[in-house]
Every structure is written in C-alpha cells, then in structure tokens.
Amino acid sequence: MMPNASTRTAAVPLTLALLLAVTGCTDGATTDSASDAPAQVQGTPDGSSGGSSGGTESGGQQADMSIPDIVDTVQPSVVTIFTEDGLGSGVIYTEDGLVLTNEHVIRGNEDVEVAFADGQRVSGTVEAADAVSDLALVRADRTDLPAATFQSGLPRIGELAVVIGSPLGFENTATSGIISGLHREIPGSASTSQSLVDLIQTDAAISPGNSGGAVVNGRGEIIGISEAYIPPSQGAVALGFAIPAPTATEVAEELREDGTAEHAFMGLAPGAITPQIAQQLNLEDATGVVVLSVSQGGPADDAGIRPGDIITRIGDEDLSAPEDLLAALRQRDPGETVAVETRRGSETETVDVRLADRPSAEG
Known part of the structure; x- marks a missing residue:
C-alpha cells in the first residue's frame, strides 16, 4: 500500500495458517581497508550459472571437496551476530567488514556484536536492511577479512549442501545434506512475510540461530543464505529453506549503493x-x-x-x-x-x- 493512502478492503476473511518457524535470534543462551570489493561471485567453469558436482576429467569442472575441507574453507567467512534479543548468523561479504545476514536477525537493533571463527569479537553497526527480501548488511569493526565466494546461479537438485552457522547458539556448527528443491514457497506465508518465496529447499539441518548463515556447495561457494525451517512439530522432516545466492547478492549490492532495494x-x-x-x-x-x-x-x-x-x-x-x-x-x-x-x-x-x-x- 502507498504511504498514508486509504485502501479498499474486501469483506473477506483471511484464514491463512502459517506452519513455519523462521530461524533467527535465539534467546540469549568505517572502512580503513584498501579493498571494499564485494564477495566473489562465481559461475561454473563453462560459463553457465547452474551448479554441478563431479570431477575435472571432462570439461574442466572443479571437483567437489570433502565436507571437512568445505567447512575448513568456508567457516572463517561465517560469523555469529549477537543482538540485545539473542543471536543469528552472517556471512562476510566484503574484506573491509560488511557482513550479509537476515533482516529479522538484526531487526530492532542498530548496534550488534560480531563473533568470528577465530574467536575474536568486535562491535558492529547495522548499515542497511530490507524487510521484503529479509536481508541486511552489518558493518563489523574489523578489516582484512576472508570474504565468501557466492555462486552466480542456482544449484542443481541433488547437489551437496552444507549449512554453516550458529544454531541455538552453538557457534561454527556444520550440517550437511542435499538440495531438495528450487523455487519453493512456504504455504500460508504471504500473510506474514514477503520473503518466503522463491527459496532453495534443503534437507541439511537448519535450526534457530542458523538464520543469515551459509548454505554451501561442494566447491565452497555460497549457494544460499539460511532463512527458515518447518519444525518437526508440524510433521516435517528435514525441511529447511534458504535465499538463493543470486537474490542475496543482488539485494546486497543495492543496499551497498544507497541503503535500499527495489x-x-x-x-x-x-x-x-x-x-x-x-x-x-x-x-x-x-x-x-x-x-x-x-x-x-x-x-x-x-x-x-x-x-x-x-x-x-x-x-x-x-x-x-x-x-x-x-x-x-x-x-x-x-x-x-x-x-x-x-x-x-x-x-x-x-x-x-x-x-x-x-x-x-x-x-
């Protein structure tokens, strides 16, 4: 609705049941760098955007790493974000201290604390946020950081997926599974959230606190930002969802430019x-x-x-x-x-x- 505009409202009831638990803050259990380039965005070696697992023997495709190697490669680029209300996760977007996370992780906060995989904690400031896509940028008071690499296209169904974040406050936790589906929408979510559409689905465990963290492919590239899960209490088994990397980077670049996203x-x-x-x-x-x-x-x-x-x-x-x-x-x-x-x-x-x-x- 337009600001301060009146609306014509139909006399029809809204009875959408939201069977969703959004990950996010769990209950509390200025650049001085020469480089402010954003995290790398990678396509497949043949120039296509889709992810692919496999070896290098045909077509020069990079082989998948082992899961321990994936974690070793990406974990330094994943952080924990502490707010007054709890905590969530984030992904280092630029070397000079920009961290990409979910808007709902930092909602209502201007100042946060950012904890890195090496144990260092620094203060952070919310630089820009977009509730529609549920993405936000936090400026951490630290530079020379290992920015993550984002895949430029969508992954393939069946591709390896590794989730790295801080579920329930357990920092630097990794879980693994596969990409279960693309272009997913959470049924009944339209009444409460604009962000829960066109998502990646994975069976890798996503829990409260993972929000804003990384979903990674076998080559150590970010393929999604952890967003939501449907809890077992709703009869779900391993239903987690992430914002695709192309969406995340597009919004992040708009937020860097002027603080807003179209x-x-x-x-x-x-x-x-x-x-x-x-x-x-x-x-x-x-x-x-x-x-x-x-x-x-x-x-x-x-x-x-x-x-x-x-x-x-x-x-x-x-x-x-x-x-x-x-x-x-x-x-x-x-x-x-x-x-x-x-x-x-x-x-x-x-x-x-x-x-x-x-x-x-x-x-």
Whole structure:
C-alpha cells in the first residue's frame, strides 16, 4: 500500500495458517581497508550459472571437496551476530567488514556484536536492511577479512549442501545434506512475510540461530543464505529453506549503493481462496488468488482491479496461491508492465498492470 493512502478492503476473511518457524535470534543462551570489493561471485567453469558436482576429467569442472575441507574453507567467512534479543548468523561479504545476514536477525537493533571463527569479537553497526527480501548488511569493526565466494546461479537438485552457522547458539556448527528443491514457497506465508518465496529447499539441518548463515556447495561457494525451517512439530522432516545466492547478492549490492532495494509493487493484498471465501463470493471455480484489498492510486487500482476479484495468471504463470503471486513479482522489476488475468463473477479479462517500486512503508 502507498504511504498514508486509504485502501479498499474486501469483506473477506483471511484464514491463512502459517506452519513455519523462521530461524533467527535465539534467546540469549568505517572502512580503513584498501579493498571494499564485494564477495566473489562465481559461475561454473563453462560459463553457465547452474551448479554441478563431479570431477575435472571432462570439461574442466572443479571437483567437489570433502565436507571437512568445505567447512575448513568456508567457516572463517561465517560469523555469529549477537543482538540485545539473542543471536543469528552472517556471512562476510566484503574484506573491509560488511557482513550479509537476515533482516529479522538484526531487526530492532542498530548496534550488534560480531563473533568470528577465530574467536575474536568486535562491535558492529547495522548499515542497511530490507524487510521484503529479509536481508541486511552489518558493518563489523574489523578489516582484512576472508570474504565468501557466492555462486552466480542456482544449484542443481541433488547437489551437496552444507549449512554453516550458529544454531541455538552453538557457534561454527556444520550440517550437511542435499538440495531438495528450487523455487519453493512456504504455504500460508504471504500473510506474514514477503520473503518466503522463491527459496532453495534443503534437507541439511537448519535450526534457530542458523538464520543469515551459509548454505554451501561442494566447491565452497555460497549457494544460499539460511532463512527458515518447518519444525518437526508440524510433521516435517528435514525441511529447511534458504535465499538463493543470486537474490542475496543482488539485494546486497543495492543496499551497498544507497541503503535500499527495489521491489516490484502491484498495490494489492493477495489471499488464498478458502471454502469460506468461495462460499461468500459465490465462486464456482476456486482456482487463483483472491484480492483482499487494493491500494488507492496504486498499479492494481489504476488497472481497474478491485477487492474480491480473482487473479488467475500473471504473464505466462498460473496462480494457485498468494505465494505464487509474490514469487512472480520477485522476478520482475519496477516499471515493467505485466498482463494480469482476472475473474470477476463469470467474467474473465486480462489487464495490463504497470508495476511500481514498493514504497518503504510497505516493507
């Protein structure tokens, strides 16, 4: 919604159940360097962006390291971040002291403490944060640091994944597994978080305190920033999620530039079509996403979209849940015009929506 703008709110209930425990702060159990270059971003040796495991005998592909070697290589680039509320993890982004972490790890704090793998602890300052992507930069009072290397593309399903962080306050902990899926969305998360879409899924153990830490491939490259897990109490077994490295580095560079990150904004609140909503709106077809509210003067409003409308498609992407809409917007830029298929009663039409930059108050 636009800052201080009134909204048109549909009389439809929001009944999204969030079966998610976001990792994050667990309960308390100025550059003087010549180099401020960001962490390296690596693609595969053949120039493609996808990760790949295997040997070097065909095509010059770098072989995977052993897990102990991966930990030895990457652990010095992973830190623990202490706040007044608890702790989380972070990844060294630049040699001169910038650390990349989750926004929810440092939320509500300006000053933090950063602990390094060599045992040294220094003060840190929150330099920039973006709640939409759940990423933040912390400036640690230390230089000549081992910046991590980030993979430029997405990993492959089945590829080795090693998680390094500080779960439950146990610093410098490593767990391992594989990449279980890509482009994941946490069901029911759209009502509480913009960040839990288009994620990497892994079965490597992620626990509270891992947030902001590293998910690493077999070549010691960061492929994701630990974000969330679904707890066993919800019947889940080894369901962890991470922000992909390409997203993390893109946002980090925007935050370094001016302290903000751009996000495509449609100007509406999406909701799941529950049986109650379907009955209330007399919907015979329950596919799509219901529009709960529309920001007055926003892109959706200008395109004629109204509360109670059903959005079934954006571009070539069919929508079946609010998270689908958020994921579709994550892939687009402010200023881009997208074709949006809507259904109102028995009438279906396609309208062009010119996306805007998300107002800061929407974070």
